Amino acid sequence: MPATRSRRAPTKGDQRELALLDAARVVFRDKPISAVTIDELAGAAGIARSGFYFYFESKQALLAALVDQVVGEVDSEMAEWLASDGLDRGALRRGLQRSLARWMVDGRWLREAFIAPDPGPDMLQVRERLFTTGCTLFRARIERDLRAGLPVGGPPELVATMVLHLRNMTFADAFAKPGLHTEDELLDTLTDAILRLVYGVTP
Amino acid sequence: MPATRSRRAPTKGDQRELALLDAARVVFRDKPISAVTIDELAGAAGIARSGFYFYFESKQALLAALVDQVVGEVDSEMAEWLASDGLDRGALRRGLQRSLARWMVDGRWLREAFIAPDPGPDMLQVRERLFTTGCTLFRARIERDLRAGLPVGGPPELVATMVLHLRNMTFADAFAKPGLHTEDELLDTLTDAILRLVYGVTP
DNA sequence: GAGGATTCTCAACACAGTGTCGAAAACCCG
C-alpha cells in the first residue's frame, strides 16, 4: 500500500505520482519492462529510488496503474462500431485505425501488459478487467447480430475473444516489425478478416 | 558457450544436459519461468547451481534449447493439413487437435516461449525460426490455394500470421482457463474460424 | 591398468536489483 495517502488532497505528492506515471510511459517505450529498473523510473521522475516505494509497491503495481489509465480510452476506440448495427465495415475499420494508432506509440508496454506471461496479482486483476471489458463489449455486439439473424460462426464469447486476440496480435506484430505492410493493407485485411471470421461473409 | 564440448561424444555430460532439459520441462509446468531459479533447475537435475552454467549460459539459453527440441514436432502436427488440398476440414481439425493436446501439457512454457516480452538474443533467434517456419508453411499452403482459384482474404503472408496467432492465442487461453469450453466446441469453432478467415466460406 | 588429457563439479566471490526502515526535511494548517 502507498502509505495512507488516500484522503482528499491534490498535493505535491499526487503530482509526483502523475509524474512517475508519465515518466514511466516514456521509459517503457525504449526497452522491455523487465529491463527497466526502479532506479531509472524514479530518476526519470526526479526522485530517489527508495522514494518510488512511497507511491507504488512495485514496478508491477505501477504498470497496473498505467494500464488502468488507458482502459477507458481503449474501449472508446471501438465504441462507434460496437454501437453500430450489421456489417458496418466503415465503422469497424475506423475503430481499428484508432486502435492501431495507439499501438504504434505505446505498443511495447501495451503488448507486455496484455500478454505478459506472468503478471503479478495486481497486474493480473487489471488485465482481466481490461480484457473482459473488451470481450464483454464485443460479445454483446455479436449477440445482438445473432438475434438480428446474422450468421455468427460460433459461441459469441469464444468468437469475441478470438477477434480481440486477432486484433491485439496483429497490432503487436505491426509494432514489432513495422514496414512489412502498409497501414491500409493491414487495416483492410484485418477488417475483412474480422468480418469473415465473425460472419463468414466478404462485404 | 558451454565450453567446447561439441565433438562427438554421448558422454555422461550429454546425459546431464538432457536431464537438465527434461527436468526443466517439468519444473516449468508448475510456475512462471521467471519464478524458477537456476538453483531449482540444477537441483531438479541433481547438480549444484553453479554446475548449471557448464551446460547453459542462462535460463534463457536453456529455454531456447527446449523450444529447439520441439520445433520439428510442432511442425509435424499440422503436416497433414499443409499437404492436403482445398478446404480439407477434417485434416485441419485433426491438426488442431494434435496441437491442442501439446498445448494442454506444455502450454505454460510454450506460451512464454512464444510470446515472452523480452527474450534474449538466443531465444529471439529460436522463436523467430519457430514462427517463420510455421508461417512459411502456412503461407505456402495459402498461396497454393490462391493459385487453385480459392478466394483468399488478403496477402498470404499476413493471413498466415493471423491464422498462426489465432491458433496460438486460442490454445493459450484454453490452457489458462480450462473448462470454459469443451474440446469439441473449441476445435469446431477454431476450425471454422480459420476456414472463414482464410477463405471466407463456411463449409 | 597407469598416464595424461578431457570432462565435469562445486564452493567462494562479486555484483546488480529489490524492498524495508527510520530519521531528517519539506509542507501545510492553525
Place this chain on the structure above:
DNA sequence: CGGGTTTTCGACACTGTGTTGAGAATCCTC
C-alpha cells in the same frame, strides 16, 4: 511561528545471477 502530516532519502538486508579457479571424476590410449 509550532504542531502534525506528508514526502524524501541514505543505509541496510536479502535474493538471485553469473564468474572463477581448484580439484574430482571420467575417458582414452598405450
